[in-house]
Amino acid sequence: MEFRPDLIIPELYQLLLIGALFIQGIADRPWMPRVGKWLSWCAGVGILISAGSLDLNGLIFVGSYRVDTLSQFFKFAVSFGFAVAVLNATRQPTLEKEKHCEYFMFMALSAWGLMILSSCVELISIYLALELASFSLFPLVPLRSGEKGAAEAAVKYVFFGAAATAIGLFGFSLILASQHTTYLIDFMQKPWAWSEAPMAVAGLTLFLCGMLFKLALFPFHFWAPDVYEGASNETVAYISTMPKLGAVVVLIRLSMLLKPGLEITTILALLAAVSITYGNLAALIQTDVKRLLGYSTIAHAGYVMVGLTAGTTEGVAAAAFYSFIYVIMNFACFWVICRIATDGRNLKLDDLNGLYKRAPGLALVLAVGAMALVGLPPTAGFMGKLFLLTAAWNHSYNWLVVIAAANIAISIYYYLNLVRHAYTKEAPESTPTAVPYPFFSLLWGGLLAALLILFGILPGLVFKALPPSL
Amino acid sequence: MEGLDLPVLSILIFFPAAACVGLFFMRSAQVVRVFTFAVFALEFIFAFPLLRFRLNTPGFQFVERIPWVEGWGLEYYLGIDGIGILMLGLTLFIFPLCVLCSWSAIATRVKEFHFCLLFLCSACVGLFSALDLLLFYLFWEATLIPVYLIIAVWGGSERQYASLKFIVYTLAGSALLLVGIIAFRIEGGTFSIPELMGRDYPFGFQIWTFLVMALAFAVKVPMFPFHTWLPDAYAEAPTAGSVVLAAVLAKMGVYGFLRLSLPLAPLASQYLAPMMIAFSIASVLYGGLMALGQSNIKKIIAYSSVSHMGFVTLGIFLFSMRGFQGALFQMVSHGITTGALFMLAGALYERSRSYEVRENSGLGKYLPAFMGFWGFMAFAGFAFPGTNNFVGEFLVLVGAFESNIWIGALVVPGAVLAAAYMLRPTQKMAWGEPCNVMEWKDLNVREWAYLLPLAFIVLYIGLAPTLFFKVMNPTLNNLLEMFKP
Known part of the structure; x- marks a missing residue:
């Protein structure tokens, strides 16, 4: 098992970006090019590199680092999301100029952590990658000038994150004590039923808490709406999408253990059901757009879990597909929010009024994004939900499928609210009429919306990169 | 193929x-x-x-x-x-x-x-x-x-x-x-x-x-x-x-x-048919009664829709050839006549800015062509013989009586109600006291253009339904085969 650097080209490239950002951050030269400009291009190249390495396969670093279709797919998703997040944040109004480098460096570092996480097949490395991804996010939250709420949000995020980590670590120790290994591959041979290995089950449950915190699944969701409200729009666009990918990939790796019928799977199914219902019900009454999307995140975390509880390759493929699609649809919505909030404030639903007149293109992007989040055809959100529910049917959690489907009807109300305000209400006279950078905002927003429709009509394009045999 | x-x-x-x-x-x-x-x-x-x-x-x-x-x-x-x-x-x-x-x-x-x-x-x-x-x-x-x-x-x-x-x-x-x-x-x-x-x-x-x-x-x-x-x-x-x-x-x-x-x-359809028939009859009667109580033209048409669609679902769950045929006829006919009635109501609204019957009364003198079309469609709406709805409703009624005399007896009042709720506003609109003086303009060319094809279809289906039977019968026969004991 020799070291093969060609297997980790996307990670190396991302590390290169981080290094460049670091150097630019400590340097003090007036002629330095604007960081947002070159980084957007380089992040774009990163997508191509990840796409080029989709077919790689191998096992390195003493068997703890697995490069396979699953990990490469998620690396691709991460680099795609990173590029969109960078583009989205380049024109951030609430970030001082001198902090741009650091901001993007931490963001890149977090994305790097997620990339590594998607390849880890050993508990210690999973833990390290996870912490890399989370710790780099903590400094991003308070970077919002002139907003006291941001500091509060950051404190909440750190405390919640630290507590979740501590619990996860404790669970990790229990697993190690009872199963005597940290390799996921060896876990397969071990019993995971309460009657046979109670300590391991308790440990795994606690370890999962760390993941569920990232995923914002009920009951680890409390931070989500508050942090979303406090952090800047651009930061939230990143936090609400990307860490989910990391959590999902680890859960997918662990899902081999989560056979239907085991206590731990039942717990997860239960949490998923509560999460979906709670998230949707709480979102109904929100008037702050970011809080609304925060609760929607909680609901969507539950949807992804539906696929994972199936314990089949279809379920895993569906969950991977859905989390990728979720990144696109959430970014589409946040793209519009960030473009409209020209001064970086938190948007209320009423701020969307009359958007169809002010920015017809953005209104359409928002409509497509919201309809994808509901799960209406012909968007990719529909296909994602369909695959999740199909995969989970007849795997002993049919009630979960019914609850998940019934929740689509609840969620239409608040997602439709976004569309309703944008399309059917008139803006007051005082609202500024134009959105700055119309070409820039329309081009990339339109691209996200087009992707949502494209993957809705031809979901096979994504599944090609994601064979169900894992 | x-x-x-x-x-x-x-x-x-x-x-x-x-x-x-x-x-x-x-x-x-x-x-x-x-x-x-x-x-x-x-x-x-x-x-x-x-x-x-x-x-x-x-x-x-x-x-x-x-x-x-x-x-x-x-x-x-x-x-x-x-x-x-x-x-x-x-x-x-x-x-x-x-x-x-x-x-x-x-x-x-x-x-x-x-x-x-x-x-x-x-x-x-x-x-x-x-x-x-x-x-x-x-x-x-x-x-x-x-x-x-x-x-x-x-x-x-x-x-x-x-x-x-x-x-x-x-x-x-x-x-x-x-x-x-x-x-x-x-x-x-x-x-x-x-x-x-x-x-x-x-x-x-x-x-x-x-x-x-x-x-x-x-x-x-x-x-x-x-x-x-x-x-x-x-x-x-x-x-x-x-x-x-x-x-x-x-x-x-x-x-x-x-x-x-x-x-x-199929098994469940037959097993639950009594429930569906009960809902259908309730739709027919409830829709008719509600339509009778409305003063807004659009609401009258809306509730009449509930009633008509009750006939359709009733026809389906009778599981007889007459019922199926009637249901399909009623589907097409309801689409034509209700669509036409809504279009007429819309045309009227453009003139009087109101859907209330009392603000659109006494039009017979001012809008003869409009009232002609309205009257015609209203007659079709309550299944006057010779119009399209008659074929559908009649077949459903026949099917209902064939299957059970009580079902038939229960829906007949629905058919009578239809005449009442359609004729009452029609009478007021045509011959009522003109309430406000305004410039009434009769139908223009565009309105003639979309009403004439509708009227033609109403009569065509009503008088020569054979072609439609030919189209639908093989499929319906096939469907009915599944329910033969």
């Missing part, structure tokens, strides 16, 4: 959706209207190859089948039979008229309005030709957003409330339909409707899938007691919205019963 080179159904589905793109490049409202009308007219012409539809063949024709998402069993599978082609014809016939009837009524955001209409047309055509369960569901849900926007943006004063109620109601109805579809996929191993038909599913499975499907379809039809969204949505929608809702979307529900519920869950 023999000599079939063109994928006719695909063209019909994608042509309006593709034409949407053209709207982006247009500025003038008038150009948009002409363009959309031209697209729908072309769409109608593109449907001419469907005239090669072979009578006396029960199976699906014009079939197109391409694998879509491999590994998940999704297929792009289209085809029509005797039921589908009638619904398709109705859809293609109604949409161009919708453009005409909103020519002057829709003055704001004209482009978006026609965008919605084109998109909606694609979805409706797709729905009536889909033979893949999932494709069916996809088109089913795809109709929601355009209709929502049509009501919410161009509707009356209560449009926000009405549109939200509409979409939440329908989505709540159809959310569980998805679970049912998935269950069929797992149980039957495919999404293809023809292959799923005629298998022996366990009785319990049939019961719950039937109930799930029935909920979705009953909300859309709508059947009593799931009808409460209807008066608001129908009354608040702009004219074209009401027309499409009544003429096409309501048919989607019944079509769902015929295409999915009956063939896929």
